[in-house]
Amino acid sequence: MKILHFADLHLGVENYGRTDPATGLSSRFNDFLSALDQVVDYAIDERVDLVLFCGDAYKTREPTQTQQREFARRISRLSASDVALFLLVGNHDLPNALGRATATEIFDTLSVRNVYVSSRPEVVRVQTRSGVVQVASLPWLRRSVLLSKEEAKSLGFDQVKQKMEQALTEAVNRNISRLDPALPSVLCGHVWMAGASPGSEKQMGIGQDPALLLSSVAVPAFDYVALGHIHRHQVLYDSPPVVYSGSLERVDFSEEADDKGFYVVEIGQSPPGVKRPVSYAFHPVKGRRFLTVSVDIDPQDIDPTGTVLRAIAGKAGDVREAVVRVGITLPEQMQAQLRDDAIREALKEAHYYAVVRDLQREVRLRMGQVAVEELTPLEALKKFLEWKKTPDGEAKQLIEYGERLIAEQVAGPE
Secondary structure, eight states: OEEEEEOOOOBTOOTTOOBOTTTOOBHHHHHHHHHHHHHHHHHHHTTOSEEEEOSOOBSSSSOOHHHHHHHHHHHHHHHHTTOEEEEEOOTTTSOSSTTOOOTTHHHHHTTOTTEEEESSSEEEEEEETTEEEEEEEEOOOOHHHHSOHHHHHTSOHHHHHHHHHHHHHHHHHHHHHTOOTTSOEEEEEEOEETTOOOOGGGGGTTTTSOEEOHHHHOSTTOSEEEEESOSSOEEEEETTEEEEOOOSSOOSGGGTTOOOEEEEEEEOOOOTTSOOOEEEEEEEOOOOOEEEEEEEOOTTOSOHHHHHHHHHHTTHHHHTTSEEEEEEEEEGGGGGGOOHHHHHHHTTTSSEEEEEEEEEOOOOOEETTEEGGGSOHHHHHHHHHHHTTOOHHHHHHHHHHHHHHHHHHHHOOO
């Protein structure tokens, strides 16, 4: 049985984009659709039996009609090609209030062929062209679902988090008890696993999300554990494989160096009581590149613009159609020497660019506990000679010369 595992599509992320004049849509919206198309094309061309989507279809809980239409078009292609699809609800898919429908529930409501939607912990038997596979689901769960109002009200923050982690573990165990060992089984979860290396989602609640222990899911009952929520693809455990597929497209510069894609899993057959052979591999998708160009301008640089242009030229092949940020660190007094028009010209082939200047202000010299500005000229000279550890004889002579110069300056031309 061949399974494709992906997650965290986040349709609707439009930062670093520009408007397509033909459609009026953001170019970044098209980037995310292109990544999804590569998943759908692979699933159809390679005759994948089941596609597991582990949550967060959209950026927001209330996607636009256009976003929903374009997502539905891809779902329809999979359905028509006899590819089973399991859609899990992630934290970005949950509506603002209990009782409201999620955007993905429409596929369940319309009973779209080959499409299964899960918004609660359960075991779903999915019929594929290669047989039945059990999917134990662990969608993103609200605190209000895991804890009663009275219970949450009487507990501190750490206690609430601990209670939620316990409730998640119990949900996994209940699913395990419902599994038929004769059938292949996978866990599909949208959850934070303890020990996972975060990506851009770390700004969305790291330290606040309840974390599930690896020992809770890395159990023989599952042939494969497919996870979503963390944007960096990674393998947490090998037997059974516990895997985050990561997000499909880069969201921001924190993901600049991350490969994006999906996992393809193959579960073999075995006699009763013998562990099924499982293989898995990461398949990258072609996405929008992010590129950082960092330039430090030396105070003695006579052509700071040329230095910046050479740094950009060194990345010439990478700049084309990329999202680029140029960080320039330079002394404050040199900023007028930078030619903005020349830098913009060098970046004209980028899809999007931003130039940020980090101006280094001159640090005033301090002698001991007082600043130079607080001293008389003669005091400043004496402090300077002390700081330079000038030999006594030489220092005495320099101070005498200094006194004369200061006296002449005070007395004027007379």
